[in-house]
Amino acid sequence: MKRLLILMLILSQSGLFAQQLERHNKVLKLMGSRFEITAIHEDSQVAWDAINAGIAEIQRIERLISSWDPNSQTSEVIRQAGMAPVQVDQELFDLIKRAIQISKITDGAFDISYASMDRIWKFDGSMKEMPDAETVALAASRIDYHKIILNEAERTVLLKDKGMKIGFGAIGKGYAAQKAKEVMSSLGIKNGVVNASGDLIAWGHDERGQVFEVGIADPKNIQQVLSWLQVENTSVVTSGDYERYVMFDNKRYAHIIDPRTGYPTTGIKSVTIITANPELADALSTSVFVLGVDQGLELVNQLPGVECLIITDQDQIKTSQNLTLNNKS
Ligand code: ADP
Ligand code: MG
Numbered sequence: 001m002k003r004l005l006i007l008m009l010i011l012s013q014s015g016l017f018a019q020q021l022e023r024h025n026k027v028l029k030l031m032g033s034r035f036e037i038t039a040i041h042e043d044s045q046v047a048w049d050a051i052n053a054g055i056a057e058i059q060r061i062e063r064l065i066s067s068w069d070p071n072s073q074t075s076e077v078i079r080q081a082g083m084a085p086v087q088v089d090q091e092l093f094d095l096i097k098r099a100i101q102i103s104k105i106t107d108g109a110f111d112i113s114y115a116s117m118d119r120i121w122k123f124d125g126s127m128k129e130m131p132d133a134e135t136v137a138l139a140a141s142r143i144d145y146h147k148i149i150l151n152e153a154e155r156t157v158l159l160k161d162k163g164m165k166i167g168f169g170a171i172g173k174g175y176a177a178q179k180a181k182e183v184m185s186s187l188g189i190k191n192g193v194v195n196a197s198g199d200l201i202a203w204g205h206d207e208r209g210q211v212f213e214v215g216i217a218d219p220k221n222i223q224q225v226l227s228w229l230q231v232e233n234t235s236v237v238t239s240g241d242y243e244r245y246v247m248f249d250n251k252r253y254a255h256i257i258d259p260r261t262g263y264p265t266t267g268i269k270s271v272t273i274i275t276a277n278p279e280l281a282d283a284l285s286t287s288v289f290v291l292g293v294d295q296g297l298e299l300v301n302q303l304p305g306v307e308c309l310i311i312t313d314q315d316q317i318k319t320s321q322n323l324t325l326n327n328k329s
Helices: 002-013 044-065 073-079 090-105 112-117 133-140 172-186 278-302
Strands: 022-030 033-041 148-151 156-159 191-196 199-203 212-218 221-231 234-239 245-248 251-254 268-275 307-312 317-319
Touching (some): 044 172, 172 191, 172 199, 172 278, 199 278, 234 278
Antiparallel strands (some): 033 191, 199 234, 212 221, 234 268, 268 307
């Protein structure tokens, strides 16, 4: 009897009695982007309940932060710009507070009030000529994170000047990915991935028990993988998809605005940030675009636990100090 028990123990430890881990995933459009949500679990019911809860969480966040949805709290803050403070949920208040902190560490390169420019620059191919300098200057004069006034006690947000706007395009997807991961984890998913069109967080391992790997596309041929990054409980966020930019006079303008000038940034094709929290990664990837290669890497090298890979307009690859690339051919 005793012998049998010992044998069973050994067998169960060797995994023979364990159910097979399986990968379940769903691709869908959320926050205007393609999301892929993956749960790895032996019980498909547990996996799907978690995936659906993750989706509901992302939709909830979208309703809170969207500036397209006239019913969102964000839209109300924008409508009241230059007039009255608006009381918001603690969650939105805290997100704005964190966004302002990132503005501070990036010296204003990251600024959610960039959004006053959103009627001027269009990156969907519809723009045929440069907007005139005056229009750009006027809209740019409304960008200033110092004029986003937060009142802790009242939990209100006031945009000080008329015409000011805020937008979470550079931080919202990362935040949503983090929250979806938290919800899925709380429902028992120890291994999973939330990928919000290149804003990705992975936790645990894949169904074979191996570390997840993320391929960085070769800028010269985006079907090819330039390098594999091993992602173990971390996030990998890439800013600058290859589609959204405009060309004027042979210059490539990215869909990220330099708050200091009101013009889109030039010089960088894509920025990948690797760090634990996808919200920070999302915001920093946008910031590095604005700061440029040198200042961007200087900032990242000062931040513990943050790494970065930049692809320049000339297809050069620049990395932060502690990033080692794993080139498999
Ligand atoms: P992607 O859309 O490729 O994921 P980002 O995460 O960098 O790239 O987000 C870009 C979006 O961020 C823009 O479409 C816009 O909504 C917003 N944005 C543009 N410039 C800035 C800026 N300087 N600071 C904060 N947000 C910005
Ligand atoms: Mg970003």
